[in-house]
Amino acid sequence: MTITLTHYLVLAAILFSLGIYGAITRKNAIGILMALELVFNAVNLTFVAAGRWQPRPDGVGQLFSLFVIAAAAAESVLGLAIILAIYRRRVVVNADEMDLMKN
Amino acid sequence: MADAILFYALATLTVIAAGLVVTVKNIFHAALHLALALFAVAALYVTLGAYFLAAIQVLVYIGAVVVLAIFVINLTRTVTGAAVTLTRRWIVPAALVSALTACLIVVALLKMTLAGPAPMHPPGDTAASLGRQLLGAYVLPFELVSVLLLSALIAAIAVIGKDREDEK
Numbered sequence: 001m002t003i004t005l006t007h008y009l010v011l012a013a014i015l016f017s018l019g020i021y022g023a024i025t026r027k028n029a030i031g032i033l034m035a036l037e038l039v040f041n042a043v044n045l046t047f048v049a050a051g052r053w054q055p056r057p058d059g060v061g062q063l064f065s066l067f068v069i070a071a072a073a074a075e076s077v078l079g080l081a082i083i084l085a086i087y088r089r090r091v092v093v094n095a096d097e098m099d100l101m102k103n
Numbered sequence: 104m105a106d107a108i109l110f111y112a113l114a115t116l117t118v119i120a121a122g123l124v125v126t127v128k129n130i131f132h133a134a135l136h137l138a139l140a141l142f143a144v145a146a147l148y149v150t151l152g153a154y155f156l157a158a159i160q161v162l163v164y165i166g167a168v169v170v171l172a173i174f175v176i177n178l179t180r181t182v183t184g185a186a187v188t189l190t191r192r193w194i195v196p197a198a199l200v201s202a203l204t205a206c207l208i209v210v211a212l213l214k215m216t217l218a219g220p221a222p223m224h225p226p227g228d229t230a231a232s233l234g235r236q237l238l239g240a241y242v243l244p245f246e247l248v249s250v251l252l253l254s255a256l257i258a259a260i261a262v263i264g265k266d267r268e269d270e271k
Contacts, residue, residue, distance in 0.1 A: 003110045006212055008151070011114045013208035015121055015144075017201035022125030024197035030175055031130055034137050037168060038121050041144045044160075052151045059232045062156045063241060066233070069163055070248045074255035076168045080175045081259035087179045096192075 008049035016042035027094045029083045033076055040072040109150060117143040130176055138169045155230040 015038055022035025044065040051061015087093055090100075120140035127133050141164045148157040237245045 001104075001107055003106050007110060007114075008147075009212050010209055011117065011147075013205050013212070014118055016208070017205035018118070018121045018125055020204055021197050021201035024200060025125065025192060025194055027192055028130055030172055030179070031125075031133060034133060034172060035125055037137060037164070038124060038140065041141060041164075044156075045144060045147060048148055048151050048153050048156060052153075057152075059229055059236060062153045062229060062233060063236055065153075065156055066159065066237075067244060067248055069159060070252060073163055073168060074251050076171065077255050077259050078262070080171055081262045084175055084178060085262045093179045 005049055005053040009046060012042040012045040012049070015039075015045065027096060029093055029095045029098070030080070032095060033079045033083075037072065037076065040068060044068050106150070110147075113143050113146050113150065117147065131173070134169055134173050134176060137172070138165050141165050141169065153229060155233055 019035045019038030019042060022038065023032050026032045026035060047061045047064045047068065049061070051057060051059065051064070054061070083093060086098055090098075092098060117140055120136050120143060123136040124133050124140055127136060141160060145157040145160040145165075148154075148160060
């Protein structure tokens with residue numbers, strides 16, 4: 001049997017929902033960021049697979065993935081910097097204890 | 104046939120590693136499983152003919168993002184002692200939400216008529232065509248991304264450096 005676009009998209013859907021599950025269940029902010037990386041990878045996989053099965057594959061799907069990877073790198077750098085700054089100030093890494101703006 | 108075996112092996116590896124990332128108790132192990140999952144996705148890019156993207160995935164994700172996450176894990180290690188265990192919450196609602204999301208996407212996919220079997224030839228020299236497109240039709244997004252990366256760099260330094268000034 002041949003592998004079709006649907007195979008890759010179903011795999012990306014599973015990866016995406018696993019990332020969603022992790023982002024909801026994790027309390028540790030670093031854990032949430034790592035789960036979000038899984039979501040980004042699912043989206044990238046969708047882009048690359050869809051670009052491959054275009055009528056004339058011209059690499060635009062891979063180009064979009066490159067942009068997503070750059071944005072994800074910027075996101076994780078900033079997220080980890082914020083986590084580290086909060087940790088230095090309040091010795092907290094759990095997301096539900098970061099409640100300085102509550103009340 | 105070999106394609107199918109390769110795809111299913113890599114897909115199983117990806118899903119197992121990703122499942123361990125979101126369920127394992129030790130956050131350091133979660134980071135290592137994340138590296139494995141990202142590597143499996145890079146291998147899937149190779150099966151799709153996206154060789155340059157697979158190299159970028161390994162360099163940027165495993166080489167930078169995971170290593171950075173491990174650095175931060177080690178720097179914040181004192182919070183709950185030597186081994187930072189991960190507490191979990193809302194397991195049932197989260198499982199429900201993610202299962203429903205997956206079902207929704209899969210049902211929508213199966214209802215669509217998508218493209219047929221794979222094209223036989225890989226799409227040429229991908230790195231060269233990507234470079235030509237990045238500096239041709241997509242030069243404006245390319246420059247925007249470089250501005251984004253530069254601003255993220257400056258912002259990260261500003262966020263981390265501010266605390267140090269307060270301590271003095």
